[in-house]
Amino acid sequence: xxxxxxxxxxxxxxxxxxxxxxxxxxxxxxxxxxxxxxxxxxxxxxxxxxxxxxxxxxxxxxxxxxxxxxxxxxxxxxxxxxxxxxxxxxxxxxxxxxxxxxxxxxxxxxxxxxxxxxxxxxxxxxxxxxxxxxxxxxxxxxxxxxxxxxxxxxxxxxxxxxxxxxxxxxxxxxxxxxxxxxxxxxxxxxxxxxxxxxxxxxxxxxxxxxxxxxxxxxxxxxxxxxxxxxxxxxxxxxxxxxxxxxxxxxxxxxxxxxxxxxxxxxxxxxxxxxxxxxxxxxxxxxxxxxxxxxxxxxxxxxxxxxxxxxxxxxxxxxxxxxxxxxxxxxxxxxxxxxxxxxxxxxxxxxxxxxxxxxxxxxxxx
Amino acid sequence: xxxxxxxxxxxxxxxxxxxxxxxxxxxxxxxxxxxxxxxxxxxxxxxxxxxxxxxxxxxxxxxxxxxxxxxxxxxxxxxxxxxxxxxxxxxxxxxxxxxxxxxxxxxxxxxxxxxxxxxxxxxxxxxxxxxxxxxxxxxxxxxxxxxxxxxxxxxxxxxxxxxxxxxxxxxxxxxxxxxxxxxxxxxxxxxxxxxxxxxxxxxxxxxxxxxxxxxxxxxxxxxxxxxxxxxxxxxxxxxxxxxxxxxxxxxxxxxxxxxxxxxxxxxxxxxxxxxxxxxxxxxxxxxxxxxxxxxx
Numbered sequence: 001x002x003x004x005x006x007x008x009x010x011x012x013x014x015x016x017x018x019x020x021x022x023x024x025x026x027x028x029x030x031x032x033x034x035x036x037x038x039x040x041x042x043x044x045x046x047x048x049x050x051x052x053x054x055x056x057x058x059x060x061x062x063x064x065x066x067x068x069x070x071x072x073x074x075x076x077x078x079x080x081x082x083x084x085x086x087x088x089x090x091x092x093x094x095x096x097x098x099x100x101x102x103x104x105x106x107x108x109x110x111x112x113x114x115x116x117x118x119x120x121x122x123x124x125x126x127x128x129x130x131x132x133x134x135x136x137x138x139x140x141x142x143x144x145x146x147x148x149x150x151x152x153x154x155x156x157x158x159x160x161x162x163x164x165x166x167x168x169x170x171x172x173x174x175x176x177x178x179x180x181x182x183x184x185x186x187x188x189x190x191x192x193x194x195x196x197x198x199x200x201x202x203x204x205x206x207x208x209x210x211x212x213x214x215x216x217x218x219x220x221x222x223x224x225x226x227x228x229x230x231x232x233x234x235x236x237x238x239x240x241x242x243x244x245x246x247x248x249x250x251x252x253x254x255x256x257x258x259x260x261x262x263x264x265x266x267x268x269x270x271x272x273x274x275x276x277x278x279x280x281x282x283x284x285x286x287x288x289x290x291x292x293x294x295x296x297x298x299x300x301x302x303x304x305x306x307x308x309x310x311x312x313x314x315x316x317x318x319x320x321x322x323x324x325x326x327x328x329x330x331x332x333x334x335x336x337x338x339x340x341x342x343x344x345x346x347x348x349x350x351x352x353x354x355x356x357x358x359x360x361x362x363x364x365x
Numbered sequence: 366x367x368x369x370x371x372x373x374x375x376x377x378x379x380x381x382x383x384x385x386x387x388x389x390x391x392x393x394x395x396x397x398x399x400x401x402x403x404x405x406x407x408x409x410x411x412x413x414x415x416x417x418x419x420x421x422x423x424x425x426x427x428x429x430x431x432x433x434x435x436x437x438x439x440x441x442x443x444x445x446x447x448x449x450x451x452x453x454x455x456x457x458x459x460x461x462x463x464x465x466x467x468x469x470x471x472x473x474x475x476x477x478x479x480x481x482x483x484x485x486x487x488x489x490x491x492x493x494x495x496x497x498x499x500x501x502x503x504x505x506x507x508x509x510x511x512x513x514x515x516x517x518x519x520x521x522x523x524x525x526x527x528x529x530x531x532x533x534x535x536x537x538x539x540x541x542x543x544x545x546x547x548x549x550x551x552x553x554x555x556x557x558x559x560x561x562x563x564x565x566x567x568x569x570x571x572x573x574x575x576x577x578x579x580x581x582x583x584x585x586x587x588x589x590x591x592x593x594x595x596x597x598x599x600x601x602x603x604x605x606x607x608x609x610x611x612x613x614x615x616x617x618x619x620x621x622x623x624x625x626x627x628x629x630x631x632x633x634x635x636x637x638x639x640x641x642x643x644x645x646x647x648x649x650x651x652x653x654x655x656x657x658x659x660x661x
Contacts, residue, residue, distance in 0.1 A: 053559075053560075054560075073564075074556075074559045074560050075559065079560065080560060080561075081556075081557070081560045084553075085551075085553055087551065087553035087554050087557035088557075089557075089558070090554075090576070091575045091576060100563075101562055104558075104562040104563045104567060104571075152562070
């Protein structure tokens with residue numbers, strides 16, 4: 001168990017104009033399950049690999065359990081890693097694969113065998129110990145990779161997109177398994193993924209990255225409910241948040257979209273400020289001053305996702321599974337003020353409307 | 366099989382005309398001499414030409430009952446094994462270093478294969494100078510204690526010299542294969558073993574070398590075959606089979622018995638034996654390299 005501290009950690013590859021990881025600072029408590037989420041190429045894997053010691057850190061400092069690890073060999077950092085494509089040793093049996101870290105560490109044969117058996121037991125691999133990786137299914141290989149990471153009882157678990165090679169059913173299963181393992185082992189886990197469902201379900205702490213920088217850090221729920229930047233708002237959520245450009249109008253009390261009636265804000269913003277208005281599909285209300293035309297309906301079974309065009313702007317909303325909803329149908333929609341997110345158009349940062357003075361609030365209400 | 370990749374010729378003579386030059390070359394330079402050697406091996410050829418007599422297996426019987434021939438077989442095997450082990454060992458070491466330090470440097474790889482392109486007699490001459498007991502690199506040994514290094518007098522020294530020169534040339538060839546093999550070991554595997562706590566040496570031994578097994582086996586066969594057949598030029602230039610027949614390798618013995626001793630029939634019988642040996646080893650390679658040692 002160990003806390004991980006990253007202090008302005010950067011990685012610039014030789015000859016690259018821009019750093020791949022650009023001054024990332026994170027303070028991750030001991031025993032947390034941290035998920036780093038971001039689109040491909042955002043530097044999340046590089047960050048993980050720097051922590052593991054597979055890439056050199058070109059700027060800043062990484063500390064594990066209070067110790068600077070920049071210069072340490074991977075084996076001295078107390079991390080174990082699970083790779084995306086499992087990276088199992090093809091010429092070794094499952095037992096040899098799992099036992100390899102112990103063999104390298106010079107653990108006596110008898111103890112090694114016992115520990116391998118225990119790990120295999122907990123991962124339901126006992127029957128496959130004599131097989132080669134090539135004779136296993138994807139899920140089994142993944143479990144072997146996890147077993148190999150577990151067997152050394154590391155302080156830190158690093159997962160590099162561990163579930164992305166599995167099929168959908170298996171992924172859900174392994175996700176639960178990972179979470180269960182994390183609770184059982186109590187080590188600090190750091191998982192990198194581009195799958196937001198994985199991120200939302202696994203994380204204690206969610207780190208959203210883009211273009212080498214950390215966009216937001218927080219509990220998944222908090223990040224979802226209150227995205228700090230337009231990028232996070234548009235990245236997290238499926239389907240993603242509706243984002244509509246506009247300008248603050250009506251003395252700062254509302255946002256004028258390109259067309260249609262102005263959208264009242266829950267507070268006040270400077271008049272004329274160019275903003276991007278965000279609202280999640282599940283918060284778009286049926287019935288309201290806005291008119292929209294249905295363009296496409298996706299039936300998910302439990303509900304429907306409706307793609308509509310609201311005064312020329314594309315809008316996605318959730319609709320119940322029952323009732324009439326078809327292409328070309330006209331809708332009336334409302335954008336409840338309490339559910340709105342406002343981002344500055346220029347910087348992309350969240351802008352919280354200033355609360356109205358009590359009297360005005362009473363009048364407005 | 367797919368028909369799409371098969372080229373279609375309307376006439377029947379054109380494809381034959383296209384293959385003919387190649388067939389001719391193979392026939393004139395390979396099958397004809399081989400056939401001739403086979404014929405000679407069962408006849409008694411006169412040294413100055415002019416007729417021969419069919420003698421059946423007699424040439425083989427006399428070859429196999431000669432102590433000198435078995436000596437030659439023994440030292441040929443010794444030479445082949447020593448050269449192969451040395452050449453593969455050194456090449457593996459170099460390839461591991463290059464794989465670790467200068468990943469993907471094509472220029473270096475190109476430069477490293479050059480020795481293979483040097484004609485063996487040239488190598489022989491260079492190494493004769495290098496190993497010369499009076500003026501070569503090791504001449505200082507003789508100053509310390511006369512006779513400590515003299516490949517012209519000491520058979521073991523002569524053999525060592527041959528092995529070194531032979532291995533030197535094969536190293537470059539092996540290096541290219543081993544480096545390619547190493548670079549096809551998935552990076553993630555090497556990284557995984559680094560995470561598992563294995564240092565560079567441990568990684569080589571536990572991971573890279575076992576994964577290279579198919580390449581190593583292939584090279585072992587190729588090097589052995591090469592040592593049996595291509596050692597002629599080295600022996601001819603450096604030792605002429607001496608001192609006291611201590612480097613009289615099979616391939617050189619064929620030449621010296623045939624063209625110096627004028628025993629064409631005995632030499633032909635020896636070539637057939639050598640040929641069968643090489644064919645056997647090639648068969649081994651195809652049989653086992655293709656089947657086993659693959660982990661996929």
